[in-house]
Amino acid sequence: MAYTGEEMKEKLKLYSYWRSSCGHRVRIALTLKGIEYEYIPVNLLKGEQFDPDFMKINPMGTVPALVDGEVVITDSLAIIMYLDEKYPEPPLLPRDLHKRALNYQVASIISSGIQPHQNLAVIRYIEEKTNGEEKIAWVTNAIRKGYTALEKLLVNCAGKYATGDEIYLADLFLVTQVHGAMIKFKIDVEPYPTLAKCYESYKKLSVFEDAVPAKQPDAPAPMI
Structure with missing residues (x-):
């Protein structure tokens, strides 16, 4: 479903950076809901x-920051929830309470238990205070600890995707985390069968593939 006309009097503005996994989540949500937006790059480097x-x-x-007229929202989860309430189709949370709680748990584990430990400011600080090897060890430990928890959480409830056969909130967080870890830190998801199966399903959907960092306007041109 695409939202146009009276539902979107002014195009939304998304301030983001091509490699930001938080911005990546929001792009997927906007695309899933068929919402047109203006992409404004913010170069973190x-x-x-x-x-x-x-x-x-x-x-x-x-980043990201979403501007919707006079409304400004600056947290990826808050942005996604705002979009889901304002543009309810397709829904990003299932009606089933257990599955809804699972979606919240996945989002929380990634947004508070993994992503903050691998963001640019943190790993720069660790490298400055120690060295490159310690930085990699820090990131690897945080990601693998989070993946282990996610695998145990989803092993008995995943379908084609994280919490069934429909795309929900958990999938937006999971796909961007897995993709970012592979590209930035060379950490594969294969040791976690449930997560790996979900990621393979995501790669078959254009809504996910079109939102990958390398395809964003501010991404550097590929080396020839």
Whole structure:
């Protein structure tokens, strides 16, 4: 379902960075719901997140940030929930309470238990205080610990996707985490059969493939 006309009087603006897994989640949500938006790149490597104009939008100096008219939201989970309530089709949460709780758990494990340990500011700090080997060990431990928990959580309830045969909130978080870990840190998901099966299913869907970081407007051109 595409939202147009009265439902979208002004195109939404998404401030993001091509490699941000948090921004990646939001792009998938927007695409799933057929919402047109303006993509505004914020180069984290150049420190554009600390530009005074952007800090007015998000004082935390992080991406993504969504601007919907006078409404500004600066956390990926909050953005996705806002979009789901404003544009309810297709829903990102199942009606079944158990499956809904599973979706919240997956989102929480990734957004609070994995992603913060691998973000740019943290790993830069660790490398500055120690060395490159310690940085890799830190990231690897955080990701594998999170994957182990996710595998145990989903092994008996996953279908084609994380919590069944429909795409929900958990899938947006899982696909972006797995993709980011593979590309940035060379950490494969194969040792976790349930997660690996879900990821293979995601790769067959254009809504996921079109949102990958390498296809974003601010991604560097591929080396020839």
